[in-house]
Amino acid sequence: MFIRILIIKLIVILFLTGCSIGTSTKNIHLKYGNPSQANVQDFNNYLLEKPSYALSYNCSEGIPNWVSWQLNGSWLGSVERSNDFRPDVELPDGCYTVRPSDYRGTGYDKGHLIPSGDRTISQADNSTTFLMTNMIPQSPANNREVWRELEEYSRKLANEGKELYIVAGGEGKKDVIAKGKVTVPSYTWKVILVLNNGKVEQTIAVKIPNTEEVARTDWRDYIVSVDEIEQNTGYDFFSTLNRNIQQKIEAKVYQSDYVSTTLVDKPAKEPDSVLPKR
Numbered sequence: 001m002f003i004r005i006l007i008i009k010l011i012v013i014l015f016l017t018g019c020s021i022g023t024s025t026k027n028i029h030l031k032y033g034n035p036s037q038a039n040v041q042d043f044n045n046y047l048l049e050k051p052s053y054a055l056s057y058n059c060s061e062g063i064p065n066w067v068s069w070q071l072n073g074s075w076l077g078s079v080e081r082s083n084d085f086r087p088d089v090e091l092p093d094g095c096y097t098v099r100p101s102d103y104r105g106t107g108y109d110k111g112h113l114i115p116s117g118d119r120t121i122s123q124a125d126n127s128t129t130f131l132m133t134n135m136i137p138q139s140p141a142n143n144r145e146v147w148r149e150l151e152e153y154s155r156k157l158a159n160e161g162k163e164l165y166i167v168a169g170g171e172g173k174k175d176v177i178a179k180g181k182v183t184v185p186s187y188t189w190k191v192i193l194v195l196n197n198g199k200v201e202q203t204i205a206v207k208i209p210n211t212e213e214v215a216r217t218d219w220r221d222y223i224v225s226v227d228e229i230e231q232n233t234g235y236d237f238f239s240t241l242n243r244n245i246q247q248k249i250e251a252k253v254y255q256s257d258y259v260s261t262t263l264v265d266k267p268a269k270e271p272d273s274v275l276p277k278r
Contacts, residue, residue, distance in 0.1 A: 002075075007185050009129060009195065012059075012277075014182075017153070024140055026147045027054050027072050028051050028070050029049075029052075029053050029054040029068050029069045029077060029165075030049075030054050031034075031070065031165060031234065032092045032165050032193060032239070032240050032241060033237065033238055033239035033240050034054075034056075034068075034239075035056070035066055035167055035233075035235035035236055035237050035239075036056050036065060036066065036234075036235050036236075038055075038056035038065070039180075040092075042260075043059040043060070043092065043094070043095055043273045044059060044060050044061075044065075044093070045058070045065060046058075046059060046095070048088070048090055048133060049161060049277055050128050050131075051067065051124075051125070051128070052069065052075075052114070052119050052125045052128045052129065052132070053069035053114045053128070053129075054067070054068050054069070054207070055067040055068065055134065057091065057095075057112075057133050058152065058183075059091070059092075059094070059095035059096065061100075061156055061173075061182070061183035062096055062098045062135065062178065062181045062182035063098075063135070063136045063170060063182060063183055063185070064133055064134065064135075064139075064169060064228070066115050066167050066168065066169035066233075066235065067113035067168055067169065068160050068165070068166070068167045069114045069118065069166055070163070070165055071118050071143065071154060071155070071158050071162070071163075071164040071165075071166055072139070072162070072163040072164065072267055073109070073158055073159060073161065073197060074121065075118060075119055075120070075125070075158070076118075076120055076121060076155065076158060077120045077121040077122070078120060079119075079120045079121065079122060079125075079126050080126075081116045081117075082116070082126050082127045082130055083121060083130065084127055084130050085100040085110055085130045085132065085135075086131060086132065087099050087131075088132055088133040090133075091133065095114070096181050097132075098132040098133075098135070098178065098181070098182055099132065100230055102106070102177060102178035103135075103137065103177065103178075103182075104116055106137065106177045107139075107140075108130065108136070108137035108138060108139065108140075108177065108184060109112050109133045109136030109138045109139070109140055109143040109144070110132070110137075110266050111135060111136050111137065111142070111143040111169040111188070112129055112135065113135070114129050114134055114166075114168070115148075115151045116130070116131065117130045117151060117152075117155060118151070118154070118155065120125070123205045127142075132191075134252060135170065136170045136184075136185060137175075137177055137182060137183075137184040137185075137210075138188060138210060139152055139209070139210050139212050139214070140211050140212065141213070141214050141215035142188060142208055142211070142214050144215070145215060145217075146208055146214050146217055146219050146222070147188060147208065147219070148216070149218065149219050150190065150206060150219040151253055153176065153219070153234065154166065154192060154252050157194060159172040161196075162195065162201070163194075163195040163196075163218065164192055164193065164194055164195070165192070165193040165195075165238075166188065166190065166191070166192050166193075167190070167191050167235075168188070168190040168191075169185075169188075169189055169233070170185025170186075170187065170188055170189070170210070171186060171187045171188075171207070171232055171233060172185050172186025172187055173185065173186065174186040174210065181203060184210065185210055186209070186210055187207050187208060187209055187210055188207075188208050188210055188219055188232070189205070189206065189207045189208070189229050189232070190205070190206050191203065191204070191205045191226050191229055191237050191238075192204040192248075193237075193238055200241070200249060201248065202249070202252075202254060203226050203238075203252065203254065204223070204224045204254045205223065205224050205225055205229050205253075205254065206219055206222045206223055206224065206254065207222055207224050207228065207229060208222045209222075212252055220256055223253060223254050224248035224253065225250060225251055225252065225253050226249070226251075227250045227251050228239070230250065233239070233259075238249065238250070241273070243261060258268070
């Protein structure tokens with residue numbers, strides 16, 4: 001009888017404290033929510049928590065659904081890029097382990113979601129960004145130009161004393177590599193929550209075609225609302241914020257003094273409705 005009462009009390013405590021099995025509540029990189037409720041039971045929404053970031057991995061597609069990380073000045077230093085691309089040994093049994101050689105000769109870059117440049121305070125932190133569970137196949141123009149420029153802008157904000165919480169991933173399916181084991185997304189997306197002195201200042205969200213046609217364009221040409229990324233992916237970003245604040249900032253589209261000239265006379269983008277969603 002005593003054991004039965006003890007079990008009931010434990011269940012009540014878990015319910016009242018909001019604890020859940022298989023999902024993280026304390027990881028700094030998930031401070032503002034676990035967008036897909038990733039856990040260690042679902043192979044296609046598999047939660048991996050690293051010291052430098054957290055991610056949801058999709059074993060069927062061979063890429064992360066999303067990667068989430070904190071960025072502020074404490075993560076930035078002078079460590080050189082390690083370039084040690086390698087498989088992630090923390091994947092569960094039965095999940096295909098993607099290798100750097102799976103990208104060879106495909107025409108796609110091994111594209112970081114959390115960039116190497118966001119983890120330069122130590123060699124160990126930088127090295128973890130080269131795990132293949134942090135990679136998606138990116139077109140060179142997307143990876144080396146538009147995507148990189150937004151990464152640099154994020155670090156600029158961090159160096160100014162801002163605190164950022166970033167989630168990035170891919171959407172859609174335009175191709176496969178590695179004999180069908182790795183999906184090439186149609187778009188790359190990123191959402192950024194910017195805090196100034198602990199208070200929410202703004203959000204930035206982009207959705208960028210994963211093609212060579214984005215060459216010589218600017219990341220600000222692809223600004224959308226966080227709401228749009230949520231609608232496209234089915235994820236819930238920044239869910240730990242007060243609901244009213246969350247709704248307000250996610251509906252707002254980031255504004256800057258940038259005037260787009262790079263997309264003038266470009267053909268219209270293919271409608272989203274014809275692209276498969278993940």
